[in-house]
Each structure stands twice: as C-alpha cells, then as structure tokens.
Amino acid sequence: MIVSTTTASHPRDTAVCSPPHSPAEIMEAVRFRESSLSRLLVAYICSGLLFMLLPGTFLGVWNLLQISGSQSAGFIAPAWLQAHGHAQVFGWVGSFILGIGFYSIPRFTAARKPAFCAAWVCWVMWTVGVASRWIANVSAWQWRLLLPVSATLELAAFLIFFRAVSRHRPENSCGNGLPSWVWVVISASMGLFAALTVNLWVAVKLARGGTGPAFPHVLDQHYLTLVAWGFLVPFVWGFSAKWMSVFLGLKPARPKLLFTALAMSFVGIALTFAGFGGPATGLFVAGAILATAALRMFEPAQREPKTRGVHTSFPYFVRSAYAWLLLASLLGVGAALWDHSGGFWGASRHALTVGFIAIMVLSVGQRILPAFSGMRLLWSTKLMFAALTLLWIGCALRVPTELLAYQGYANWAWHVVPLSAVFELAGITAFAVNIFGTFILEPSHAHQEPLVVPSIGELDTETVAKPSRAAARCIRFGAQGGS
Numbered sequence: 001m002i003v004s005t006t007t008a009s010h011p012r013d014t015a016v017c018s019p020p021h022s023p024a025e026i027m028e029a030v031r032f033r034e035s036s037l038s039r040l041l042v043a044y045i046c047s048g049l050l051f052m053l054l055p056g057t058f059l060g061v062w063n064l065l066q067i068s069g070s071q072s073a074g075f076i077a078p079a080w081l082q083a084h085g086h087a088q089v090f091g092w093v094g095s096f097i098l099g100i101g102f103y104s105i106p107r108f109t110a111a112r113k114p115a116f117c118a119a120w121v122c123w124v125m126w127t128v129g130v131a132s133r134w135i136a137n138v139s140a141w142q143w144r145l146l147l148p149v150s151a152t153l154e155l156a157a158f159l160i161f162f163r164a165v166s167r168h169r170p171e172n173s174c175g176n177g178l179p180s181w182v183w184v185v186i187s188a189s190m191g192l193f194a195a196l197t198v199n200l201w202v203a204v205k206l207a208r209g210g211t212g213p214a215f216p217h218v219l220d221q222h223y224l225t226l227v228a229w230g231f232l233v234p235f236v237w238g239f240s241a242k243w244m245s246v247f248l249g250l251k252p253a254r255p256k257l258l259f260t261a262l263a264m265s266f267v268g269i270a271l272t273f274a275g276f277g278g279p280a281t282g283l284f285v286a287g288a289i290l291a292t293a294a295l296r297m298f299e300p301a302q303r304e305p306k307t308r309g310v311h312t313s314f315p316y317f318v319r320s321a322y323a324w325l326l327l328a329s330l331l332g333v334g335a336a337l338w339d340h341s342g343g344f345w346g347a348s349r350h351a352l353t354v355g356f357i358a359i360m361v362l363s364v365g366q367r368i369l370p371a372f373s374g375m376r377l378l379w380s381t382k383l384m385f386a387a388l389t390l391l392w393i394g395c396a397l398r399v400p401t402e403l404l405a406y407q408g409y410a411n412w413a414w415h416v417v418p419l420s421a422v423f424e425l426a427g428i429t430a431f432a433v434n435i436f437g438t439f440i441l442e443p444s445h446a447h448q449e450p451l452v453v454p455s456i457g458e459l460d461t462e463t464v465a466k467p468s469r470a471a472a473r474c475i476r477f478g479a480q481g482g483s
C-alpha cells in the first residue's frame with residue numbers, strides 16, 4: 001500500500017492522521033485510498049492510450065498515407081486532420097495530464113468520497129467530450145450538436161480538475177510561496193483553459209453558421225499555436241523542472257530563466273493572435289533556448305541518473321526531446337519565411353508534437369506510471385527502448401522528408417513519408433503494449449504490504465524493489481502519528 005510522503009507533510013489532510021485510529025485501521029484506510037487512486041489513474045491512462053492508438057495515431061497514419069498517395073496535403077478533409085490532432089493532444093496527452101494531476105494532489109489523497117466522485121465525473125466528461133468531437137469531425141453526424149456539446153464537456157471537466165488542483169498546497173512551501181515549477185504548471189493550466197475556451201467559442205460559432213465541423217484554416221493555425229506553446233510545451237517544462245534534476249541528476253533549474261522563457265512563449269501567442277505570426281516564431285525560438293538552458297538539459301549531470309527499472313537510454317531520449325524542441329522552433333521561423341504548401345509548418349509541428357511531446361511522454365510515462373499504478377515494475381525495459389527508438393527514427397524520417405516533399409523540393413521524399421508513419425505507429429504501439437502489459441501482467445506490490453511512496457522528488461524504483469524497507473518506513477510513519 002502506498003502512503004505519499006507528500007501526504008505526510010499535511011497531517012490534517014490524511015486519514016492516517018486522525019489520532020484515535022489503531023494501526024490496523026490506518027492500514028485499512030491507506031489501502032482503500034491507494035487502491036482507489038490507482039484505479040482512477042489507470043482509467044485515465046487507459047482511455048488516454050486508446051485515444052492515442054485508434055482515433056489519434058491510426059487516423060494520423062491514414063491521413064499521411066492519403067497525403068503521400070495524392071502527393072499533396074490539400075486533398076485531405078481538414079476535419080479529419082483536426083480529428084487526429086484533437087485526439088492526440090486532448091485525448092492522449094490531456095487524459096494523461098489530468099490523471100497524473102489528480103494522482104499527485106496531496107489533499108486529494110485524503111480519499112474523501114466526494115473528491116473521488118468529482119475525479120470520476122471529470123474522467124467521464126472528458127472522455128465523452130473528446131470522443132464525441134472525434135465522431136463529429138470524422139463522420140459529420142449531428143456535428144452542429146456534437147461540436148458545442150463536446151467542447152462544453154471538455155471545458156467543464158477541466159474546471160472540475162482545476163478546482164481540485166487549486167486547493168493543493170505543495171509540501172515544503174513553508175510559507176515561502178509556491179515552488180517555481182508549480183507556477184509553470186499553473187501557467188500551462190491557464191494555457192489549457194484558454195485553448196478549451198477558444199475551442200468552445202469556435203465550436204459554437206461553427207454550429208450556428210458554419211458549413212462543416214472543421215475550424216477555418218487561419219484560425220486553426222492560431223489555435224494550434226496556443227495549444228502547442230500555451231499548453232503542451234509549458235506543461236513539459238514544468239514537469240521537467242520538477243523531475244529532471246532527480247531523474248537525470250541535473251543541477252537544479254534556474255527559475256528566473258524559466259519564467260522568462262514562459263513569458264516569451266505567451267507573448268508569442270498574443271502576437272500570433274494579433275496577426276504578427278512571423279515575429280512570434282522568433283520569440284518561440286528564444287523561449288525554447290532559454291527553457292533548455294534554465295533546465296540545464298545539456299549541462300553535465302551532478303549525480304548519476306536514476307535509471308533502475310527503466311532502460312538505461314532514458315536520459316538520452318529525454319535530452320534528445322529538447323533537441324527536437326529547438327529544431328521545431330527553428331523550423332517555425334523557416335515556416336514564417338518560406339512555407340508555401342505546409343511543408344515547413346508540418347515539419348515544425350511534427351518535430352514538436354512527436355519529437356518533443358511524444359518522446360517525453362514515452363520516456364517519463366514509462367518511468368513513473370508503473371509505480372503510480374500500484375507500485376508495479378515496468379513490464380519490459382527492452383520494449384521501452386524499442387518504442388522510443390522506433391518513434392525517434394520515425395520522427396527523424398518524417399521531419400525532413402515532410403519538408404522536402406510537401407514543399408516540392410525533392411520528389412523522392414514522398415516515398416519515405418509513409419515509411420516514417422510505419423515506424424511511428426510501431427513505436428507508439430510498443431509503448432501502449434508495455435503500459436498495458438505493466439497494468440495487466442506485473443504484480444502490484446501495493447497489495448502485498450504497505451509501502452511509502454516517496455514524493456515525486458524522491459521517486460526511485462528502488463522503493464518498488466524493496467517493499468520491506470518501505471513498509472518499515474510506513475509503519476514508522478504511522479507510529480509517529482503522521483509527523
């Protein structure tokens with residue numbers, strides 16, 4: 001069973017800390033709470049994986065095969081492209097963020113029944129919202145109704161999540177204010193809120209007077225900039241600031257530089273919506289460089305990386321994701337200057353969504369999800385390596401060939417583009433198999449004996465491998481009344 005030390009620093013929030021309980025009652029309360037939390041997390045992760053596989057990646061591959069077949073991106077229905085993008089960004093990455101967010105809230109770990117109910121309601125609304133958007137876009141069935149309904153459900157689900165998160169007071173804040181990484185994550189949440197609000201506004205506009213479920217092209221491009229630089233990228237920066245000094249042994253992040261990067265990103269978004277998309281791309285480059293420097297991604301590590309339980313290549317893939325981020329931002333500048341048929345924009349977007357976001361999710365997801373889902377070990381570290389390598393090769397094939405082919409610079413590149421999709425599909429599928437394998441085939445140590453889950457900062461698979469020691473800590477913790 002798992003007791004978060006995060007929880008331990010908030011005695012008033014925990015079942016463990018009600019003084020009159022016997023050790024057996026404490027264990028029972030903890031057991032109940034942890035199995036409920038794990039079930040919740042597994043639901044969010046499984047729905048995220050399903051969105052990633054079918055509505056997201058398979059549709060993306062299908063779109064790409066169509067584009068390669070006709071040697072033009074112009075013949076594909078925009079609604080299908082947008083269905084793919086929405087499923088990946090909100091269905092996959094969004095579900096993961098909400099699930100991990102709920103799991104990580106200390107107050108939430110008090111296992112109050114209403115809090116769990118809200119989290120489950122949020123899951124249902126989010127999942128139904130994203131699924132109905134996909135159906136509306138792909139089939140055009142009842143799209144005037146489904147579009148605003150799905151956007152409303154998504155926004156409402158986010159507000160439930162935000163209400164739960166905003167009550168959270170992280171450990172060690174000690175009256176000194178929130179740690180810098182929390183501010184970055186809060187900013188990313190604001191970016192997500194803004195994206196969902198724009199999404200609802202456009203959905204209502206289309207439902208009232210549009211001719212189909214697809215966002216108009218220019219508005220869609222602005223909206224994608226908001227989604228990428230206001231939501232996805234800042235979330236990864238925030239979690240990198242929290243986790244990477246531990247996982248990769250990096251020196252602590254430089255908060256001021258990170259805030260400056262964040263400011264660049266948000267000003268860039270404002271400029272984009274104001275019609276100054278060209279200068280905005282320069283700000284995104286500056287933001288990416290500053291954030292990478294702030295996180296000290298390419299500086300020598302000060303400690304050994306923690307790779308027990310995952311593949312030893314983990315730190316290299318995380319660093320390579322930041323190289324993809326830099327390339328994506330530079331390609332954005334190229335797009336503002338030279339794009340005439342979607343090649344630069346597509347390559348930039350792909351370097352960002354697959355090279356940066358997906359590589360980070362595959363790396364960090366396989367690092368943390370097994371422990372979060374009931375103190376399991378990752379099913380296969382070799383499969384983790386295979387998944388990341390395949391996705392990385394697919395992205396490395398896709399980014400240059402998309403640019404060359406779409407822009408008409410090299411005809412041979414059209415033959416490589418579909419191959420890139422096969423690699424990416426294989427990588428994504430291997431990741432999903434590994435996570436499902438972990439949930440289904442790996443035993444949960446949480447059911448054997450009580451464990452203390454370290455706060456994120458201390459997270460180390462060693463704790464999973466040595467349950468007895470962790471159990472001893474838990475018992476000590478219980479005996480001290482949660483101090």
Ligand code: HEM
Nearest residue numbers: 057060061063064081082085088089346353354358421424
């Ligand atoms: C893994 C294999 C993937 C394939 C084969 C794929 C394929 C595509 C294709 C063909 C497009 C149309 C524009 C273009 O040609 O560039 C596209 C657009 C897009 N993709 Fe992907 N993609 C993949 C992964 C991802 C991931 C992981 C994400 C996000 C996390 C993502 C997000 C998007 C977005 C937001 C768009 C823009 C949609 C729009 O126009 O509104 N894709 N993708």
